[in-house]
Amino acid sequence: MDNKQTEKTPKTAAKSFMTVGPTLHYSHKNVQRCWLLAVLAFAVSCLFWSKIQTGSFWTFDFAAVTSPKLWRLGQAAITGVSIFEYPWQILVLGMLMGILGIVPVLISQLMSSRYSLPFILAVAFLANLPAFAISLLLSCVAVACRPLRFRSRFIAIALCTAPQLAFWGYFGGAIGVEPIKWGFSFTPWICAWLVGLAIAGLVLGIGHFTRYRPGLVWMFTSLVLLTTVVVFEVKIGFDxxxxxxYVAKNNPEQVSEFHDHSITEALDKTITNPAVIKYLAGFFYPAEPIPLRAELKREIQIQLSQDRWPSWFVATDELKYQAKRQWLFEQYDLFISRRAKSRRMPIALYYKALLREYSPDVKAIEQKEELHFYSDYPYERSREIWYQLYRDFGGSPESLEARWRIAKHWAGQGKFEQADKLLAQAQTMIGERSQTKAQRHIDTKTQSDTLFGPFRPPADSAMTAFKLAELQRKLNQLRSLI
Structure with a gap:
């Protein structure tokens, strides 16, 4: 009897540990089409993330995969467009990271974990976030596991975003900032979690009534991405x-290569270098150290007047300013060529003209063995840029500097009346600008005492209050001489 009962009991196959989602029950061709659309929308989201972080749509570097900076997500909040200067960037980063953090998990739950692999690879290689991709992989595997297939798909997704939350919590803080800024640097990732849950809730909520037909994921991904792009363009702007x-972080006055540097150590290495000694011996340089040093310094002065070091000089990295100057020019030209109508053009032209004015002080080489740059004398090589700044952006604060330099040039040519008129205009504009600066300083000081003190708008000009005061002195001095 027992044997007969056993024979009648049907044998059931063991259920697999990894499950298949409800969307795969529909027409395979339609599912594949919607999945490809989701991959495309997600890839564009990753590329847009790269764009707002680096200025380029794809910057993945295979050699830098193990770099610690790829793990530190917090720097994304303060580099490029900083959230403390552009608070709308919190929402932009939050919506983008919300897409990156939830869409692969949704795909894994509604389809299967293998369908989420292209999304994870896109995060690693297109968004240049390989560390975050690891947390996504854990979430996608977890949400497709049978033990985590709850009756409520939303609760399952919320629980399976724990790896992302752990990543945001551990690596989401900015480094090297004040404690209050460190706390605020987590706001984009809090926003990302909320946006991700909102996307998941809408997809799963609507999907519950449509029997999880394919198409909802790519539609909501595209909608949130489009909203993100619009918010970024309207509230911040690609310019x-x-x-x-390319410009704000490259103020030539803050570039270390153009600060004062001693050449004593480099000169000592040069004099004691056997190859250099052998080379100099063929040119009848003095053999004694003191006369040799004096002669070499004179040669350095001659060569620096032509903006180069002697071929025999063993220059340290901090003294190789020529390469840095060329790189800065390339950065300014990139902005000028792309954003000719931007309101920031005067600052770019000002920095470019100022950098072109920078010249080594050859007297400091002889007197103090120091590389020092000066920029208070208008040279012919930068005159065209100053004229462009004055002609095209005559109402900008940076044009005040251009007026002074042009007036100095005209005075040197004997055009005293024109120079005096230009200086008078500059003095009037400086007075108005100084009053505006003083009022803004009061407003900023009042705001700094509040909780939102770290949030300050970016400077609208390169002309600080100190620069305006110094320029006022130069204008008065030149006008008195005229």
Missing amino acids: ELDYQL
Whole structure:
């Protein structure tokens, strides 16, 4: 009897540990089409993330995969377009990261984990976030596991985003900032979690009534991406992004290569270098150290007046300013060529003209063995840029500097009346600008005492209050001489 009962009991196959989602029950061709659309929308989201971080749509570097900076997500909040200067960037980063953090998990739950692999690879290689891709892989595997297939798909997704939350919590803080800024640097990732849950809730909520037909994921991904792009363009702008990447962070006055540097150590290495000694011996240089040093310094002065080091000089990295100057010119030209109508053009032209004015002080080489740059004398090589700044952006604060330099040039040519008129205009404009600066300083000081003190708008000009005061002195001095 027992044997007969056993024979009648049907044998059931063991259920697999990894499950298949409800969307795969529909027509395979339609599922594949919607999945490809989701991959495309997600890939564009990854590329847009790269764009707002680096200025380029794809910057993945295979050699830098193990770099610690790829793990530190917090720097994304303060580099490029900083959230403390552009608060709308919190929402932009939040919506983008919300897409990156939830869409692969949705695909894994509604289809299967293998369908989420292209999304994870896109995060690693297109968005240049390989570390975050690891947390996504864990989430996608977890949400497709049978033990985590709850009756409520939303609760399952919320629980399976734990790896992303752990990543945001551990690596999401900015480094090297004040404690209050460190706390605020997590706001984009909090926003990302909320946006991700909102996307998941809408997809799963609508999907519950449509029996999880394919198409919802790519539609909501595209909708959120489009909203993100619109918010970024309207509230921040791609011209402002380029300004921050190519101009604002490249103020020549803050570039270390153009600060004062001693050449004593490099000169000592040069004099004691056997190859250099052998080379100099063929040109009848003095053999004694003191006369040799004096002669070499004179040669350095001659060569630096032509903006180069002697071929025998063993220059340290901090003294190789020529390469840095060329790189800065390339950055300015990138912005100028792309954003000719940007309101930031005067600053780019000002920095470019100022950098072209920078000249080594050859007297400091002889007197103090120091590389020092000066830029208070208008040279012919930069005159065209100053004229462009004055002609095309005559109402900008940077044009005040252009007026002074042009007036100095005209005075040297004997055009005293024209120079005096230009100086009078500059003095009037400086007075108005100084009053505006003073009022803004009061407003900023009042805001700094509040909780939102770290959030300050970016400077609208390169002309600080100190520069305006110094320029006022130069204008008065030149006008008195005229």
